[in-house]
Amino acid sequence: MKIVAIIGSAFGSKSRVAVNYTINKIKEVRADAEVEIIDFSDLQFPFADGREYLQYEGEVGQALKKMMEADGLIIGTPIFQASMPGTLKNLFDMLPVNAFRNKVAGMIVTAGSEKHFLIPEQQIRPVLSYMKANLVPNYVFITDKDIIRQEIKNPDIEFRLDRFVDDFFLLLDTYQTMIQQKEAAYDF
Amino acid sequence: MKIVAIIGSAFGSKSRVAVNYTINKIKEVRADAEVEIIDFSDLQFPFADGREYLQYEGEVGQALKKMMEADGLIIGTPIFQASMPGTLKNLFDMLPVNAFRNKVAGMIVTAGSEKHFLIPEQQIRPVLSYMKANLVPNYVFITDKDIIRQEIKNPDIEFRLDRFVDDFFLLLDTYQTMIQQKEAAYDF
């Protein structure tokens, strides 16, 4: 079971804190999960230039290949200017149109205000859907006041991240089963 | 009257063709307009890193300052992965939240399919609105088949770009008047 977790901004640390908590939870409950992290503060991507993803080399090429091979994606991101950061959108631009077909994707979003609650639904979900991801219906929305000095201060957030991990794997296991059934059906 | 025209992608040429046509039209009808072009294929921006826009130097700093000083913005962009390109979103991320207050903005969008017609409305407009732009209600939506070998092949597109220029300046002139009236009112 290959999981890629993306931290969608090169600056700020709240999404990283939430994603790291989630990864630890995943390791706790799913021994069979291999988790890779793509963190824009560690790895700088170039701007998309129309190349196929397989033409990228080095660490960038590796990261894109891991995304394409993943069974599940966890996208942790802040909201900038009422949408996802340009860094995150640029990463999506480097991938093919149907890059997320047969993958399950879940969103963990940090924002300055409750008023931004629907931005993941309206801005990020359509892009992931277009790329054919199967989305976990609920996302975890965290306002900035819940993470202070790189620690989650609200136990309700931990509870929601735990439940998100459950929902993520329930959907992931479901789609894996569905894909296997479909493939078996095509063999006859 | 300061206009900045942005060509929202570093590759592909259809948005550039449409924006260049529009700029020529502007020069024809409005002698008082100074038009600057921001073209990602000429000028590579860094990824936003949380800095204030005034802290950027060189050509990048100049471009950001010109955007902030503009009266009107023309945003020409292709659609990538069902939204604006990461390059364009990244440029917006470098600017303050209310960067487009008191500015008029218009969109010229090129896309592969009619099915993407609502993407400017649903994905780009909310970001520009959040940044406080006053948007020209109609946008020009151009499908790829209308621009061939860097030429507009459909006279209806030219007609719509011409009308877009009219609508853009009608709104721009009106807002200028409104702003002056507001400022005059505050003086008393």
Add this chain to the structure above:
Amino acid sequence: MKIVAIIGSAFGSKSRVAVNYTINKIKEVRADAEVEIIDFSDLQFPFADGREYLQYEGEVGQALKKMMEADGLIIGTPIFQASMPGTLKNLFDMLPVNAFRNKVAGMIVTAGSEKHFLIPEQQIRPVLSYMKANLVPNYVFITDKDIIRQEIKNPDIEFRLDRFVDDFFLLLDTYQTMIQQKEAAYDF
């Protein structure tokens, strides 16, 4: 100057309270404004059945005609199931596609939670834009706790409704001027 104010739900009173406050403010600042109210708790519309709006008779026909003749529309509505009420959408369905061309429209929205803040932007604005309304960029968003026993309890809401009236008339006066200029231009 003809204004039609719509109260978008037949039950609940918070939108009515906000709209009534707004109408009183309008009467205070604009002696030239004639304001009509369409209130679904007073007047029951039938479901749209494909007829032209001019074919409706009686009070319903009168109300549709007043909407078509209005210079400005104030749409006060609660949020039901993450969008506008069916009553309000049904009223729009009874009108032609371009019913709101050359009209200015503003939204006053009441909702149970701050999390619904973007619903007017994402669900109601696209419908009004499609019908060609020129929208006041900002809308007034009111959470239920600010209106208690049919009284506005938060002075900030009154301040925002007052400012909304200013913005509404500034845009309305602007478009009236623009329309007159356009019409004058076509005469030559």
Add this chain to the structure above:
Amino acid sequence: MKIVAIIGSAFGSKSRVAVNYTINKIKEVRADAEVEIIDFSDLQFPFADGREYLQYEGEVGQALKKMMEADGLIIGTPIFQASMPGTLKNLFDMLPVNAFRNKVAGMIVTAGSEKHFLIPEQQIRPVLSYMKANLVPNYVFITDKDIIRQEIKNPDIEFRLDRFVDDFFLLLDTYQTMIQQKEAAYDF
């Protein structure tokens, strides 16, 4: 396996044609499916008035109860004024907030133009998601020219409706299994 198919408009016949084709296909491939149809041209609903759904009597009360008890919903609807018809939204307004929890829902949408392709994604999906439906990722989008004199004229539409039925039941069967697993887990 209880399925409710909704035909979202009282007038026009294209959605009905598409839904009827789909129901016939369902009966062909799934002997265990009981399909009920809610057709606004047969059954007139009142406007929502804040009542609980259980307080409605007669045919309307029956229809609401059937929706609440369904395992799967097929929502066939035209697009009116860039969104769903008021009749359909009003039906949703009569149901509780979480009415579609644990249900699978799929959309079949007829529209006048390819330009409306994203309206189901942007206007209808958020409402169904808010009501907790698990949505079939792809929807069938049919332009008016594909259905003439109440017949589907484009074999590609039939192919897509057939595939939609497959996708619908794959998701429905999978969710049924998931729900049973969850319930079993809570018993220990």
